[in-house]
Amino acid sequence: NAGVTQTPKFRVLKTGQSMTLLCAQDMNHEYMYWYRQDPGMGLRLIHYSVGEGTTAKGEVPDGYNVSRLKKQNFLLGLESAAPSQTSVYFCASTSQGIGNQPQHFGDGTRLSIL
C-alpha cells in the first residue's frame, strides 16, 4: 500500500537554484496539500488543490508554485531557492476536504538551501 509518496526524500540546493518536489497518491483523493514543518512552528500550509487542474494559496505561499495536472500528482516548485526555504516538506491528501476527514501524509522531503 503506497498511499502518498514523495520524491526526493533529501535534497541540498544552492541559493538561487530551482527544483520541483513531486507528490503522488494512489487513493484517488480529490484534495491534496503541501505543508512545511519548521522547528517550533508545527505544519504550515503552503498551497493546496481541491481537484485536478485546481490550485489555491495556503498560509505561506510566497516563493512557491504548484501544479495539479493529473489527479494523482501534486508538484511543488521552488523557482529561486532561498535559505529561508530550508525545511521539511510534507504532502498530504484526503478524499473530502477538511472537516473530520483525516489527511494522509507522505514521509516528507528534507530540503536544505545553502
Add this chain to the structure above:
Amino acid sequence: DQQVKQNSPSLSVQEGRISILNCDYTNSMFDYFLWYKKYPAEGPTFLISISSIKDKNEDGRFTVFLNKSAKHLSLHIVPSQPGDSAVYFCAASGDKLVFGAGTILRVKS
C-alpha cells in the same frame, strides 16, 4: 498569531502510566479537532478526532476531551507504552487545517 497552541514542547512518562497532552485554541469557529502522531523520518499519521459538538471521544487507549468554554482539548493515553514515544500534533479544522507546534512524548520503560 498562533490559533492552535501546544504549550508543552515535551513530556516524559513512565510506561504504564497516563500521558496527558494538552492543546489550546483561539478560534471558536473550528468544527473538528484532530490528533496526529509522528515518528522520526515519517509523515504524521491520524490518531483520533473529536467534533466540536462532543466533549469526549474514545478509541482504545486513546481518549480526547474537549472543553469548548475553555477552548482546550487534551489527549489521554492509558496505559502509555514505549511505542507511543513520538511527536503529537494537535490540529483544528475550519476552512483549513491548523496545526499546533507539537509535543514530544517520551515513554520510559
